[in-house]
Amino acid sequence: MLNFSNKLINWYLQNKRELPWRQINDPYRIWLSEIILQQTRVEQGTPYYFKFTEAFSDIKALADAHEDEVLKLWQGLGYYSRARNLHATAKKVAYELDGKFPDTYSEIKKLKGVGDYTASAIASICFDEATAVVDGNVYRVLSRIFGIDTPIDSTPGKKEFKALAQNLIDADDAANFNQAIMEFGATQCKPKNPYCLHCPFNEDCVAFQHGKIDKLPVKKGKIKVKNRFFNYLLFITTEGETVLNQREDKGIWRGLFDFPLLETEADLTKENFRDSVKDLKITGETKPVVFAELPVIDIILQQQDPIIHKLSHQKLHVKFWVIKLKNKSGLKTVSFDDFENYAVPRVIDRFMEGFDYKCFVSVG
DNA sequence: AATGCGGGGAC
DNA sequence: GTCCCAGCATT
Numbered sequence: 239m240l241n242f243s244n245k246l247i248n249w250y251l252q253n254k255r256e257l258p259w260r261q262i263n264d265p266y267r268i269w270l271s272e273i274i275l276q277q278t279r280v281e282q283g284t285p286y287y288f289k290f291t292e293a294f295s296d297i298k299a300l301a302d303a304h305e306d307e308v309l310k311l312w313q314g315l316g317y318y319s320r321a322r323n324l325h326a327t328a329k330k331v332a333y334e335l336d337g338k339f340p341d342t343y344s345e346i347k348k349l350k351g352v353g354d355y356t357a358s359a360i361a362s363i364c365f366d367e368a369t370a371v372v373d374g375n376v377y378r379v380l381s382r383i384f385g386i387d388t389p390i391d392s393t394p395g396k397k398e399f400k401a402l403a404q405n406l407i408d409a410d411d412a413a414n415f416n417q418a419i420m421e422f423g424a425t426q427c428k429p430k431n432p433y434c435l436h437c438p439f440n441e442d443c444v445a446f447q448h449g450k451i452d453k454l455p456v457k458k459g460k461i462k463v464k465n466r467f468f469n470y471l472l473f474i475t476t477e478g479e480t481v482l483n484q485r486e487d488k489g490i491w492r493g494l495f496d497f498p499l500l501e502t503e504a505d506l507t508k509e510n511f512r513d514s515v516k517d518l519k520i521t522g523e524t525k526p527v528v529f530a531e532l533p534v535i536d537i538i539l540q541q542q543d544p545i546i547h548k549l550s551h552q553k554l555h556v557k558f559w560v561i562k563l564k565n566k567s568g569l570k571t572v573s574f575d576d577f578e579n580y581a582v583p584r585v586i587d588r589f590m591e592g593f594d595y596k597c598f599v600s601v602g
Numbered sequence: 603a604a605t606g607c608g609g610g611g612a613c
Numbered sequence: 614g615t616c617c618c619a620g621c622a623t624t
Binding site for chain 1: 603604605606607609610612613
Binding site for chain 1: 616617618619620621622
């Protein structure tokens with residue numbers, strides 16, 4: 239197509255949103271914004287960009303933070319390995335690369351948490367290197383305009399779209415081209431109800447001319463969602479303490495804190511709770527403590543129906559069981575007053591917002 | 603080549 | 614309910 243790049247950049251200059259990371263090319267801030275925006279909408283990520291830039295004014299400040307502090311700031315944004323990789327890369331740049339952010343695509347791509355997309359974005363925006371970005375927006379825009387039905391979640395598809403984007407990019411204005419094609423996909427060539435009638439490319443757009451806008455891009459993979467049943471044990475001691483563990487093993491929420499967890503094959507009822515939980519080991523000061531040996535005063539199920547918490551691949555059925563204890567009896571406890579300092583999954587954070595432990599602390 | 607990894611918003 | 618978001622790492 240004649241002048242694809244010119245038309246696209248022209249559209250961008252007239253229609254772009256003003257975003258906090260536009261009009262700057264500080265690699266620290268561009269990198270930070272790109273990590274935050276991986277699989278994340280601008281509206282969702284923007285508050286986190288402000289939180290991080292206010293907490294850490296440069297990459298050394300981020301490097302010097304504790305990982306738990308980084309995770310706490312990241313709380314609620316999801317895909318928490320991004321936060322751990324962000325911190326690891328900050329330390330790498332600050333202390334192994336002498337504080338100098340890598341300035342070429344190939345060097346940037348070696349950083350933890352940085353793949354083809356992010357390396358291309360930073361290299362073009364910060365260092366004018368003409369490497370084309372390919373994100374979800376680019377797949378959609380190019381598949382529609384050029385009528386490409388190669389599945390975007392296949393190896394041939396990834397290669398084909400990357401090559402096409404690289405062929406189209408304006409080498410003299412790579413930063414604007416890359417941001418333009420993404421902005422165009424985000425606000426004009428949207429997944430649903432794109433603005434085709436006043437699109438600058440509608441005369442050339444293969445998908446529009448053939449009525450196939452809703453057929454492109456093509457994706458072959460279908461995700462199947464697994465149901466899981468979580469029973470959180472919300473211990474409450476007479477001293478106003480509870481038990482909180484940091485999740486370390488593989489799986490969701492690595493690095494975050496949560497309550498002792500009894501996972502079951504199906505929804506757990508009050509009648510079956512005691513028997514199911516009796517052998518569960520709870521983190522102790524020195525060694526794990528078996529639930530059956532705890533001085534339980536009372537068990538209160540907070541709500542009859544489980545809270546439904548949806549992840550991309552999992553549907554969690556979450557119940558919170560409040561368990562009053564006469565004393566801490568060897569358990570590794572933390573004070574409820576310190577709870578806000580721990581990074582916890584969204585479902586726990588949301589539950590605790592409407593929960594007052596003081597209502598359950600025994601008096602007298 | 604497949605799979606796992608969060609959470610939220612649009613429809 | 615479904616789909617997708619300025620993707621990446623691991624197997």
